[in-house]
Amino acid sequence: xxxxxxxxxxxxxxxxxxxxxxxxxxxxxxxxxxxxxxxxxxxxxxxxxxxxxxxxxxxxxxxxxxxxxxxxxxxxxxxxxxxxxxxxxxxxxxxxxxxxxxxxxxxxxxxxxxxxxxxxxxxxxxxxxxxxxxxxxxxxxxxxxxxxxxxxxxxxxxxxxxxxxxxxxxxxxxxxxxxxxxxxxxxxxxxxxxxxxxxxxxxxxxxxxxxxxxxxxxxxxxxxxxxxxxxxxxxxxxxxxxxxxxxxxxxxxxxxxxxxxxxxxxxxxxxxxxxxxxxxxxxxxxxxxxxxxxxxxxxxxxxxxxxxxxxxxxxxxxxxxxxxxxxxxxxxxxxxxxxxxxxxxxxxxxxxxxxxxxxxxxxxxxxxxxxx
Numbered sequence: 159x160x161x162x163x164x165x166x167x168x169x170x171x172x173x174x175x176x177x178x179x180x181x182x183x184x185x186x187x188x189x190x191x192x193x194x195x196x197x198x199x200x201x202x203x204x205x206x207x208x209x210x211x212x213x214x215x216x217x218x219x220x221x222x223x224x225x226x227x228x229x230x231x232x233x234x235x236x237x238x239x240x241x242x243x244x245x246x247x248x249x250x251x252x253x254x255x256x257x258x259x260x261x262x263x264x265x266x267x268x269x270x271x272x273x274x275x276x277x278x279x280x281x282x283x284x285x286x287x288x289x290x291x292x293x294x295x296x297x298x299x300x301x302x303x304x305x306x307x308x309x310x311x312x313x314x315x316x317x318x319x320x321x322x323x324x325x326x327x328x329x330x331x332x333x334x335x336x337x338x339x340x341x342x343x344x345x346x347x348x349x350x351x352x353x354x355x356x357x358x359x360x361x362x363x364x365x366x367x368x369x370x371x372x373x374x375x376x377x378x379x380x381x382x383x384x385x386x387x388x389x390x391x392x393x394x395x396x397x398x399x400x401x402x403x404x405x406x407x408x409x410x411x412x413x414x415x416x417x418x419x420x421x422x423x424x425x426x427x428x429x430x431x432x433x434x435x436x437x438x439x440x441x442x443x444x445x446x447x448x449x450x451x452x453x454x455x456x457x458x459x460x461x462x463x464x465x466x467x468x469x470x471x472x473x474x475x476x477x478x479x480x481x482x483x484x485x486x487x488x489x490x491x492x493x494x495x496x497x498x499x500x501x502x503x504x505x506x507x508x509x510x511x512x513x514x515x516x517x518x519x520x521x522x523x524x525x526x527x528x529x530x
Contacts, residue, residue: 172364176258177273181233185257185275194257195277197284199307200227202268218297226301227270228261230288237274237307239281247306253278256307263368272307281309380407432468439467443477452485455499460484 173196185192202224205217236247237254258273274284288304346354355365362371372395373387382399384392447457466480491497 172360173260173262173271174273175365176260176271178258181257189276192275193277193279195254195274196258196271197274197307197309198264198269198271199231199284199286200224200270201264215292216296217292218295220298221268223298223301224268224270225261227286227304228259230301230304231256231259231270231272231307232304233257233259235272235304235307237284237309239278240308240310253281253309261367262364274307274309278309280311283310283312283315284308285310436464436467439473439477440464442473443467443480446477446481453499455497456485456488459488459497 176196177194182192200219200223202219202221205219206215233256235256236252237256238247238250239253240250254274254276256272257275259271261268261270263269272284285308286304287306287308289302290298291300291302292298354360369386371387371391373384373392376383376385380403382396382403384395443461447460452460460481463484466483467476469476469479488497492499
């Protein structure tokens with residue numbers, strides 16, 4: 159799909175590195191005082207381009223799409239005055255060409271920038287012309303080609319990238335101001351380069367793209383790694399970040415162990431509480447059986463099974479229910495002649511489950527006489 163996207167002119171000095179020394183020398187052989195502009199032609203964010211099909215759409219540009227723009231712009235790309243109705247080069251006035259390009263980070267945002275010669279101070283907006291591929295929701299997926307650029311005045315057009323910042327222009331004079339002033343032919347040493355950078359407040363991101371400094375950040379085998387970038391820097395970053403993450407992971411591991419330990423302790427306490435409760439009920443049951451007038455065989459049968467004493471509920475209700483259930487089973491066993499009752503007969507004189515209760519049966523008194 160054909161498109162045209164407009165950017166704006168930026169401050170020059172910070173990004174003059176995109177023009178090679180050889181290209182600058184070539185230009186200065188023909189023009190002793192060349193004037194050059196640097197433009198931001200696309201950046202990470204959104205744009206409202208003029209699409210030749212008439213489609214109106216907001217495009218979203220990610221880092222890769224911005225880098226694709228830089229990749230597709232070639233040195234020598236023509237720069238026309240004004241944006242045409244089509245991307246054709248016929249009957250259009252060429253006023254400059256691209257002599258340098260790069261992808262840089264400006265205030266943390268990825269920009270595709272170009273150097274254009276010769277510069278025209280009045281033309282502070284630049285347009286991309288070419289082909290790109292985008293998704294239905296406007297995400298730029300690929301930049302297939304950049305066929306040309308077009309410059310205009312911002313008073314006459316509205317740039318697609320509304321927040322594109324101005325880079326600016328510079329003119330090189332006979333004194334060759336970018337060379338060592340004491341000896342024009344002498345190459346600057348590292349200390350002079352550092353002094354120049356400090357004097358002009360040049361930031362690292364203005365010299366190198368972020369991904370060239372720290373590379374791609376990834377997480378592998380429980381550690382943070384930096385792929386690519388400057389190994390002298392990434393080595394330090396990996397050491398410091400992984401030292402921090404190791405401490406975090408160790409703390410998480412300790413908390414997990416503490417969680418397991420606490421869980422085990424809670425289970426042990428629950429088991430102990432359950433055991434103590436069972437013992438308490440067994441003691442109380444023994445007291446109840448002693449107070450009541452059950453036969454010896456009834457009492458032995460009741461004590462034979464203790465699992466029913468583990469039920470939830472008030473002690474009195476649980477024990478009464480337990481005794482009743484056991485005596486019911488006992489009665490059925492006697493009726494079926496499986497057991498012989500206290501009278502020495504099979505099935506005869508089956509005792510009633512409630513027959514052992516005495517008139518004086520009082521729970522409060524029983525609990526006092528048989529404390530758990």
